[in-house]
Amino acid sequence: MSCLLKYKQRFFILMGLLLPMSVFAGGPPVKSEMDNPLAITLVCVSIGLLLAIGGLAYVVLSAAQLFVLKYKEEQKATGAGTAGKVLSVLVLCLATGLLHAQDAAADAATTAPVSTQIAGMSQVSFYTLVSVIALELVVILALLFNLKVLLGRQKAAVAVSEVQEEKVPAWKTWWSKMNSFRSMKEEAALELNHDYDGIRELDNKLPPWWLYGFYLTIFVAIVYIWRFHVSNSAPLSQEEYAIEMEKAEAAKAIYLAKAANNVDESTVKLLTDDASLEGGKKIFTTVCAACHSADGGGGVGPNLTDDYWLHGGNVKDVFKTIKYGWPEKGMKSWKEDYSPVQIAQLASYVKSLHGTKPATPKEPQGELFSESNESGAAAPAAKDSAAVSLR
Incomplete structure (x- = not known):
């Protein structure tokens, strides 16, 4: 001073x-x-x-x-x-x-x-x-x-x-703002005078991110109710399930249509529906009846109605015989003339001739075949070396 x-x-x-x-x-x-x-x-x-x-x-x-x-x-x-x-x-x-x-x-x-x-x-x-x-x-x-x-x-x-x-890192400042943290100096002003076994209750506010998230859920709920229950601009869960099932059926049909031509001797199945058998009958009458007779009783080729087969009697063996043929026995390959689906229909029709009574059946050729036991014992049968066989 x-x-x-x-x-x-x-x-x-x-x-x-x-x-x-x-x-x-x-x-x-x-x-x-x-x-x-x-x-x-x-x-x-x-x-x-x-x-x-x-x-x-x-x-x-x-x-x-x-x-x-x-x-x-x-x-x-x-x-x-x-x-x-x-x-x-x-x-x-x-x-x-x-x-x-x-x-x-x-x-x-x-x-x-x-x-x-x-x-x-x-x-x-x-x-x-x-x-x-x-x-x-x-x-x-x-x-x-x-x-x-x-x-x-x-x-x-x-x-x-x-x-x-005060050199506070930026991320701490951002985190404090996101959670609305209060300093220790303000703790006295936040007390609610509620003491529970030494634990004091403070009047802390909810974090802003929690409040904004809660407000967002309210907004989403309003939009959902309006879209699904008021304006009906979107399908409910049951309606959506029905729509998805229809789409699945359509996709399945397309798949089956495309997968039908992928049939081969290892995946072919016996067809029993009338449409498939009718298709196989038409092919048989056109190209097979000349050697095996129209009723399958045999001619140049063996009898297709008895239990004896030259090259196996299940549907896969018949499919293979038709597809690749036996050129050394006069049986040509038909894979270039017909699709796999058509060959499957023809093989199924041939299998459907078993047990029928042809007008003039030819004598049995080949080995005895049983559906229950494909490796059944061979039975003696007269063999015609000049015969053209589908079996």
Whole structure:
């Protein structure tokens, strides 16, 4: 405080030196010019600006002293001389500006002609007062600039200290915002005065992400009810099941239609439906009746109605015989003439002839075949080496 009082005394001494400037700058007047309204106005303005300078100077000195005290706390090694240097520089800057103003006023007084008057005032008095006002404005601007600089440094120091104190990672800040975490300092304000065996209940809010998720479910429920139960723009679960079953049946039919031509001797099945047997009968009548007779009783080829077969009697063996043929026995391959489906129909029709009574049956050829025991014992039978056999 003693240091502050010392600098205040220096300031007011300088202000006392500045006050008589407006009196001595004009020189010895011939008659009083204080009755001139312009002179009174200029003097009032000068005095008002001087008071403003005094107030700003006090504020600047206080801010400078506060800044120096903080600086001393941070930089203890610099000692007390740093504060005195800072204040001395500020006071010297102010005094230098005032001395320059006095020199300008003296120059104006020596160079201006005396005989010419401005608004009832001599040029010396007029320019002296105007110079003083201009100087005071410059001083005010300088003080405002210094005050701004000091305040800016203090704010920067506070901001830097806050940043240095709290270096929280970005992800923690984001997580805190997402969960609306409250600091420990606010815990007392959150208490509900409900104590359960030492466990205190706090009035914590639900996390924002939970609330937004809950609001989203409400919105989805409204849209669902409107779409499925009000506007009926989408099928319910039972309707959707029926639609999917129809699609599956259509896909199954397409698959079966495409898979039918993939039949071979290892996958062929015995066909018993009338359409398949009728198709096989037409092929048999067209190409097989010439060798095996129309009723399957045999001719050049063997009898197809008895239990004896030359090359196996199940549907797969018959399919294979028709597909690849037995060229060495006069039986051609029909795989280039008919599709696998047609060959399967023909093989099934041949199997359907078993047990029928042909008009002129041919004697048995080959080995005895039984559906229950395909490897049944062979029975002797007359063989015709010249016969063309489907079996």
